[in-house]
Amino acid sequence: MQxxxxxxxxxxxxxxxxxxxISTLINLAILVGIVTVGxxxxxxxxxxxxxxxxxxxxxxxxxxxxxxxxxxxHDVSVQNIGSADENAFLLRMGGVxxxxxxxxxxxxxxxxxxxxxxNVYSDLSNGIINFRSATPLTTELIKTTVEAxxxxxxxxxxxxxxxxxxxxxxxxxxxxxxxxxxxxxNMGVEKPDFEQRRVDYVGPQVGKQLRNRGVMxxxxxxxxxxxxxxxxxxxxxxPGALLAMLHDVIMVAGYYLVSRREFNLTAIAALLTIVGYxxxxxxxxxxxxxxxxAKYKGKPLAEVINIAINDTLGRTILTSGTTALSLIGLLIxxxxxxFDFAMAMLVGILVGTYSxxxxxxxxTIWLDERAAAREGRHGDGMKQEPKAA
Amino acid sequence: xxxxxxxxxxxxxxxxxxxxxxLIPSYYSLAVMDRAQRNDLxxxxxxxxxxxxxxxxxxxxxxxxxxxxxxxxxxxxxxxxQKRTERRxxxxxxxVADKKLGEVTxxxxxxxxxxxxxxxxxxxxxxxxxxxxATFGDFKRVDRNGATLVLSPDDTQVNRFREESVDQAxxxxxxxxxxxxxxxxxxxxxxxxxxxxxxxGRSNPEQAKELVGTxxxxxxxxxxxxxxxxxxxxxxxxxxxxGSDITVTEEGGFPQLQSKSREALLTYTQGKFPxxxxxxxxxxxxxxxxxxxxxxxxxxxxxxVPLTGESLAGADASVNQMNxxxxxxxxxxxGAREFEKLTEASVGKRxxxxxDDNVHTAPNINEKIGGGRxxxxxxxxxxxxxxxxxxxxxxxxxxxKAGALPAPVTVGEIRQVGASLGDELIKKGGLAVLVGLxxxxxxxxxxxxxxxxxxxxxxxxxxxxxxAGLAFxxxxxxxxxxxxxxxxxxxxxxxNVLINERIREELSHGKTAKAAVDQGYDRAFWTIFDAHVxxxxxxxxxxxxxxxxxxxxxxxxxxxxxxxxxxxIVVTRxxxxxxxxxxxxxxVSV
Numbered sequence: 001m002q003x004x005x006x007x008x009x010x011x012x013x014x015x016x017x018x019x020x021x022i023s024t025l026i027n028l029a030i031l032v033g034i035v036t037v038g039x040x041x042x043x044x045x046x047x048x049x050x051x052x053x054x055x056x057x058x059x060x061x062x063x064x065x066x067x068x069x070x071x072x073x074h075d076v077s078v079q080n081i082g083s084a085d086e087n088a089f090l091l092r093m094g095g096v097x098x099x100x101x102x103x104x105x106x107x108x109x110x111x112x113x114x115x116x117x118x119n120v121y122s123d124l125s126n127g128i129i130n131f132r133s134a135t136p137l138t139t140e141l142i143k144t145t146v147e148a149x150x151x152x153x154x155x156x157x158x159x160x161x162x163x164x165x166x167x168x169x170x171x172x173x174x175x176x177x178x179x180x181x182x183x184x185x186n187m188g189v190e191k192p193d194f195e196q197r198r199v200d201y202v203g204p205q206v207g208k209q210l211r212n213r214g215v216m217x218x219x220x221x222x223x224x225x226x227x228x229x230x231x232x233x234x235x236x237x238x239p240g241a242l243l244a245m246l247h248d249v250i251m252v253a254g255y256y257l258v259s260r261r262e263f264n265l266t267a268i269a270a271l272l273t274i275v276g277y278x279x280x281x282x283x284x285x286x287x288x289x290x291x292x293x294a295k296y297k298g299k300p301l302a303e304v305i306n307i308a309i310n311d312t313l314g315r316t317i318l319t320s321g322t323t324a325l326s327l328i329g330l331l332i333x334x335x336x337x338x339f340d341f342a343m344a345m346l347v348g349i350l351v352g353t354y355s356x357x358x359x360x361x362x363x364t365i366w367l368d369e370r371a372a373a374r375e376g377r378h379g380d381g382m383k384q385e386p387k388a389a
Numbered sequence: 390x391x392x393x394x395x396x397x398x399x400x401x402x403x404x405x406x407x408x409x410x411x412l413i414p415s416y417y418s419l420a421v422m423d424r425a426q427r428n429d430l431x432x433x434x435x436x437x438x439x440x441x442x443x444x445x446x447x448x449x450x451x452x453x454x455x456x457x458x459x460x461x462x463x464x465x466x467x468x469x470x471q472k473r474t475e476r477r478x479x480x481x482x483x484x485v486a487d488k489k490l491g492e493v494t495x496x497x498x499x500x501x502x503x504x505x506x507x508x509x510x511x512x513x514x515x516x517x518x519x520x521x522x523a524t525f526g527d528f529k530r531v532d533r534n535g536a537t538l539v540l541s542p543d544d545t546q547v548n549r550f551r552e553e554s555v556d557q558a559x560x561x562x563x564x565x566x567x568x569x570x571x572x573x574x575x576x577x578x579x580x581x582x583x584x585x586x587x588x589x590g591r592s593n594p595e596q597a598k599e600l601v602g603t604x605x606x607x608x609x610x611x612x613x614x615x616x617x618x619x620x621x622x623x624x625x626x627x628x629x630x631x632g633s634d635i636t637v638t639e640e641g642g643f644p645q646l647q648s649k650s651r652e653a654l655l656t657y658t659q660g661k662f663p664x665x666x667x668x669x670x671x672x673x674x675x676x677x678x679x680x681x682x683x684x685x686x687x688x689x690x691x692x693x694v695p696l697t698g699e700s701l702a703g704a705d706a707s708v709n710q711m712n713x714x715x716x717x718x719x720x721x722x723x724g725a726r727e728f729e730k731l732t733e734a735s736v737g738k739r740x741x742x743x744x745d746d747n748v749h750t751a752p753n754i755n756e757k758i759g760g761g762r763x764x765x766x767x768x769x770x771x772x773x774x775x776x777x778x779x780x781x782x783x784x785x786x787x788x789x790k791a792g793a794l795p796a797p798v799t800v801g802e803i804r805q806v807g808a809s810l811g812d813e814l815i816k817k818g819g820l821a822v823l824v825g826l827x828x829x830x831x832x833x834x835x836x837x838x839x840x841x842x843x844x845x846x847x848x849x850x851x852x853x854x855x856x857a858g859l860a861f862x863x864x865x866x867x868x869x870x871x872x873x874x875x876x877x878x879x880x881x882x883x884x885n886v887l888i889n890e891r892i893r894e895e896l897s898h899g900k901t902a903k904a905a906v907d908q909g910y911d912r913a914f915w916t917i918f919d920a921h922v923x924x925x926x927x928x929x930x931x932x933x934x935x936x937x938x939x940x941x942x943x944x945x946x947x948x949x950x951x952x953x954x955x956x957x958i959v960v961t962r963x964x965x966x967x968x969x970x971x972x973x974x975x976x977v978s979v
Contacts, residue, residue, distance in 0.1 A: 052810070128799070130468075157797060159472065171468075171797060197810040199803060206461060206801040209580070217934035221927045228926060232919055266869060269931060269939050273946070276927025277880065280920040284887065287916040315890040318836075319883040322829055326879030329824030330872055333817040341872050 008313050013306045016362030023247055023359060030254035039256055042264030042337075045211040047204035048094050049177035053185065055087040055194045064089050064185075071184025082335050088197070090336075091181055099127040099174040103151040107172070110149035114141070118167065127174035130159070132167040139170075146172050152179060176201055214268035218249070221275050229279065233286055236367055241282050244352075244360035248278040251351040252344050259343075266337040267344065274348035277323075281316050281356035288312045289361065301368055305361050313357070320353040390971045397963045404955075405850060411857040413441040415448035424808075427455060428589055448860045451867030451941050454815050456808030457589040461801040464558045464582050466551040469796030471499040473550060474542060477528070478504045481521055481540075490517045502547075503531060504540045511536035551581065553787070554796035559584050560787055562798075564672070564745045583801055590808070607698030607789065609731075611691045612739040612751050613666055619689055620646045629657050638686065645686040647673075654687055665692045669741070671748040688748045690741055695731050700724025702761070704789035706782040709766065714775070714782035718763040718789060725761025733757040744788045750781075818871040825875040826852070829882055837889050839978035843964045844885035847956040851881050851949065854956065858948035867941030877949030880924060884917045884957035889979045902969045902977040910962050917958065925950050 043050050053064075065078040068091065077092045099107075104122035107129055111117050116134035123130070129146070139156040146153050152175030159169035186192055202210070222245055230238040252274050256263045288308040296304050323345075330342035390398075418433055426432045427450070434444035452459050478495040481504065485493050491513030496505040506521070508514040518538050522530060527546040532539040542550075555578060562584060566574045575587040616622070621637050621644035629635040635648045635657055648654045651670050658668040669690050672682040702719040709715050720728050731740075732754050741751040752765045765785065767778040830848065833841035855874060859866055892909030900908065925947060932943035968974050 054810075159468070159797070169472075173799065176800070176803070195807065195809070197807040199805040201800070201803040203463065203799070203801040205463065206583070213934050217930050220934075221930040224926045224930065225923045228919075228922060265935070265939050269869060269935065269942050272927050272931045273876065273924075276924035279923040280880075280883070283919045283923065284916055287919070291912075311894075315887055318886045318890065322832060322882045322886060323876070323879035325828045325832055326825040326875050326882075328828055329821035329826070330875055332824060333821040334872070335817065338818075338821075338868060338872055341869070345876060 008310045010310060010313075011306060012309050012357055013302045013362055013365060016358060016365075019358040020362065023355070026254070027247060027250045030250050030257060033257050034253065037257065039253075039263035040260045041207075041211075042262035042267075043092070043200050043202045043207070044264040045207050045214075046094070047202050047207035048092065049181075049202075050093075050198075050200040051091045051177075051181045051196060052081070052198035053089055053091065053181075053194045054197050055089075057087065057193060058085075059087055061089060064091070067187070067189075068181070068184050071187040073180060073184045076181075093177050093181075099124055099129070099151055103149070103174075104129065106149040107146045107151050110145050111142070114145060116167075127176075129172040129174075130169065131172075132169050134167045136168050137170065142170060142172060146174075151175075210265060214265065217268065218271055218275065221272055222246075222249075225275065225279055229283070229286075233290065236371070237286055237364060239367060240360040240363035241279055241286075243363055244282055244355040245275055245278045247355045247359055248274050248348055248352045252348045255344050255347045256340075261340045261343075262337065264337060266341050270341050270344040270348070273345065274352065277345075277348065278352040278355065281320065281353055282360040284316060284319070285309055285312055285356055285361055289364075302365050305365060309357055309361055316353055316356065320349050324349050390967070394963065394966060394970075397959065398967075401960055401963055404854075408850070408853045408857045411442055411446065411860060412448075412853065413437065414444050414446050415856065415860050417441075418444075418447040419450075424812075445863070446860050448856060449863065449865040450811075450815070451865040451870065451938055452587055452589055452804070453806050453868045453938050454811045454818070454866065455589055456806050456811040457587065459802075459804040460586045460588070461579060461803075462558065462562070462584045462586065462798050463801035464555045464584065465797040465799055466554045466582055469554045470502060470542070470547065470550060471497075474502050474504065475499075477525065477542075481506065481525060481528075484524065485517055485521065488520065490520055493517060502541055504528070506538040506540065508536045508538075514538060553790065555582060555584065557787055557790055558796055558798045560784070561745065562586065564747050584798075606743075606745050607701070608694045608743040609696035609728075610669075610694055610741050610743055611731075611735055612741050613689045613691055614643065614739060617643050619662075620644050620687055623658070623661050627661060629653075633657065645688070647684050647686045649684050651682075651685045654685055658687060662689060666690065667692050669743060669746060669748050688741055688751060690743070690748075696720075696724060696727055698789070700727060701789060704786045706779070706786040708779070709764075712775070713766050714779040715764050715766045716782050716785045716789070718765065720761040720763070722761065725759070728761065728763065729757065729759045732763075742785070742788065749788050750785055814868055818868060822871060822875055826878060829879060833882060833885070837885075837979050839968070840885075840889050840892070840961075840965065841979075843961050844882060844889070844957070846964070847885065847960045848878055848882055850960060851952050851956040852878060854952035855945060855949045858952065859944065862944070862948075864944040864948075865941050866945070867938035869938045870941035870945040873942040873945035874949065877946050877953070881949060881953035881957055883920070884913075884953060885961060887917055888913045888957075888961070892977065892979050896977070896979070902974055906962075906965050906969050906977060910958070910965075914958065918954070921950050921954055 055064075061078045061080045065076065068076045068078065073091075073093065075094055079090045079092070080088070081090050082088045099122065101124065104124060108120045108122065111120060111129075111131060114133065114137060118132045118134070120129065120131040122128070139158065142156045143153045146156075153172055154175045155173045157171040157173065159171050182196060185194060222242065225245070226238055226242050229241045249271050252271055255261075256267055261267075285308055288311060289305055292304050292308045292311075293301075296307070327342045327346055327349075330338060331346070334342050414433065414437060417437055418427060422429075422433060422436060430444045430447075433447060437444055475497045478497050482493055482495045485491060485506075492509040493506045494509075496507070497503070498505065506517070508517060514533075514536050518530070518533060521538075521540075522528070525540075527543050528540040529543050530538065531541045559576060559578065563576055566576065566586075575585075577585050579585040613619075621639075624635075624637045624644075624646065633648070633653060634650070635646055635653060637644050638647045639645070646654055646658070648657075651672075654670055655668065662668055667690050669688050670685040671688060673684045673686060674682060700720050700723060702721045702724070704716060704718050706714065706716050735754050736756060737754065739751045739753050742749045750765070765782075767782050767785075826848075830845045833844050833848075835841065837844065852874070855877065856866075858864075859870075888909050891913045892905045895905035895908050896902070928943050928946040928950060932940060932947060935943055965977075969977055
């Protein structure tokens with residue numbers, strides 16, 4: 001069996017200009033989209049709470065939302081996951097604690113009724129209220145006071161006496177959202193008809209940290225791979241490989257942007273894997289170009305590259321094909337982020353194949369032509385290494 | 390077939406058999422044992438045949454697959470630093486008054502972490518500034534303007550304090566986990582201000598929050614040594630039930646009960662001691678794994694708590710003139726009075742330092758201690774090296790500080806997966822692997838016929854090697870790890886596609902089967918190598934920056950890529966060589 005029966009002789013190099021033009025356009029559009037519209041950040045990066053519940057009877061997402069709202073959860077998004085008969089839902093909430101502006105004001109008023117209370121400071125993102133009381137209070141009293149004002153309290157901490165004896169500092173830690181989900185869904189139901197299967201809670205600071213780390217990881221790996229490619233081939237190959245890599249990463253990011261699927265840690269893992277994989281096809285062609293350059297001495301580089309791309313076209317399609325084939329199981333059985341991962345990889349493999357052929361190699365010619373024009377010389381200006389490849 | 394081939398063939402057979410052998414504990418753990426016992430290493434060891442590898446080399450399932458809680462705690466070093474700065478400010482004011490340098494008021498700016506000293510008499514400020522800066526070396530001058538002096542903590546001090554706060558919080562969390570007696574808990578530092586905790590098999594995040602809930606309880610309590618033989622006699626007159634591992638151990642003339650289980654000790658001693666006393670345990674750390682309790686020992690303590698951590702002003706570990714590690718403890722004025730009274734009444738007795746119901750140490754009171762400064766000297770008993778004692782001293786100082794100046798800890802991240810969801814994910818993940826892998830195997834066999842089947846053998850071996858590798862490195866298999874597994878096999882088979890395509894190409898150039906196979910492998914080698922290295926670079930960076938399940942993905946990918954260099958190139962070549970060289974085939978089926 002053979003995928004390409006006859007030797008192809010497609011003029012890839014000739015079509016490089018429209019290809020690069022269109023790709024650049026799409027890439028720019030995606031970048032603009034990321035800046036203006038932005039990703040649909042998951043809790044990993046945005047912070048927040050996700051609770052997965054599974055009901056033991058058929059129920060629609062709208063009904064679940066209804067119940068949550070009646071139970072006092074207002075900003076909640078409900079999404080059906082898995083097949084319809086599984087009755088599993090993801091409930092997503094922006095906040096990570098029960099403390100919001102309204103609750104905090106109420107809690108403040110309630111606390112101020114306890115005596116001489118000063119320096120009440122609510123940290124909404126962390127669900128913390130700090131305050132100073134002129135007279136010592138019991139933690140139980142503080143807890144019941146705040147809870148009566150409508151905010152669940154996980155703990156009250158005594159931070160110790162303040163400087164100069166002007167009072168005692170306390171810290172109230174509000175309960176998490178997951179608790180509230182349970183109580184909200186349970187409201188008005190005789191006995192629980194659902195199971196809380198998964199809770200993801202990420203604090204806002206942690207989210208920011210995770211995002212920064214993810215972006216750094218992407219940059220590091222690109223630089224490291226670029227150094228390796230430059231070291232193994234020639235510096236002339238570097239920019240082509242880098243731009244192809246950037247192209248692929250931006251395209252996959254575009255998948256997350258356009259599909260509005262959740263952009264989370266798994267998405268970063270997908271992008272990083274694409275960075276590693278994208279170069280693979282490029283390397284297959286580069287290796288062949290190097291080999292052919294030694295073989296067809298005297299031929300213009302553009303022609304050599306075209307031959308190399310055509311000769312390796314079959315295996316470029318095959319390697320991408322087998323990798324894509326392995327993802328099919330994940331696409332069928334994967335739920336949530338694993339499905340997204342497989343889908344992103346599929347997009348990455350397709351654009352990776354395209355970019356190796358239409359972007360990485362043609363760019364090499366362009367760079368070579370520019371170098372040649374500057375140095376006023378012609379012919380194959382590339383370094384030739386007699387390495388086996 | 391030449392000798393080299395036989396060597397290679399022999400080693401491939403050995404690797405295959407070794408891999409299968411190494412997967413025995415994993416097979417037992419996942420398929421033979423009950424679900425509930427999945428994390429019980431002792432039970433697994435008992436079930437394993439004698440010739441199998443040790444139970445600890447079983448494949449761990451990640452928290453997302455077996456259910457459990459992953460938490461990240463953030464230590465609020467900022468608040469701790471503010472409190473500390475405030476405290477130091479007060480100490481400076483007291484110091485200036487004590488030394489009669491003048492009269493100052495100290496104001497704290499909690500946002501900027503600055504102290505502003507204002508002297509009543511501007512003329513005294515020069516002397517005050519000089520003396521204060523010399524004495525309080527952890528502060529530096531920011532600004533001086535006539536009668537006001539602005540100070541801020543030294544950067545290195547701030548960093549040290551931050552680190553210490555995290556260490557303290559970690560210590561408290563570990564002690565609480567020790568109390569639960571959960572073996573499989575993993576606690577580690579994450580970055581500069583976070584602590585990561587993994588609790589497999591647990592499903593109640595509320596219970597997990599106990600770990601950081603209340604601040605640590607530090608207590609100073611008297612050891613009841615009126616009858617030094619108390620525990621030995623209890624053991625003799627009322628032996629523990631059969632099958633119990635409780636033994637009597639003696640160190641420094643005081644027999645203690647020892648057991649691997651804290652629960653067993655508390656149950657056994659219950660009701661066997663006077664009413665106003667309490668049995669409290671000490672955690673004996675595993676010498677190999679510092680963070681694990683190997684066993685517990687008992688102490689008989691007075692029920693009354695004369696002093697708590699609230700009376701502490703500070704603690705520090707150092708080495709004295711005799712080169713003995715020691716811990717210096719400072720009490721606040723009220724604590725100092727109480728401590729003096731206590732030591733006066735108890736000379737010759739032992740005083741236990743208890744953190745969260747764990748006896749940390751029980752030094753002897755040698756004399757009445759006044760002035761609010763106590764010193765615990767280490768290294769006078771037991772045979773341990775100087776370094777070990779110094780380490781002990783540092784831990785004790787940390788314990789004391791954790792009780793005295795706790796840094797607030799908040800929950801940064803909780804990821805909890807119920808056990809039923811985990812089971813479902815394993816099932817779906819398994820199906821996804823079967824379908825993905827099956828399609829690749831089928832395609833290779835159809836497209837490349839014999840050569841494809843050979844690649845399939847290599848691919849299956851690669852899969853087994855990944856699993857064995859994960860088991861060997863005690864890595865965990867996570868849901869993203871399953872995705873990584875499938876994907877890695879998809880990438881691994883690329884190598885064989887490249888090789889086989891090259892062989893076809895060489896054949897079409899009219900080469901003989903032998904030459905085509907040899908050249909196919911030789912020429913494709915560097916391409917495959919480069920492709921693997923770039924993927925590995927991404928894998929390693931993902932490994933070092935990722936956490937939790939994502940790390941599992943990276944581990945799977947790294948092991949798979951390394952294994953693929955062996956299986957896709959060496960293994961398939963040995964088999965191909967057998968057909969074209971050994972059987973002297975004139976044609977090759979690709």
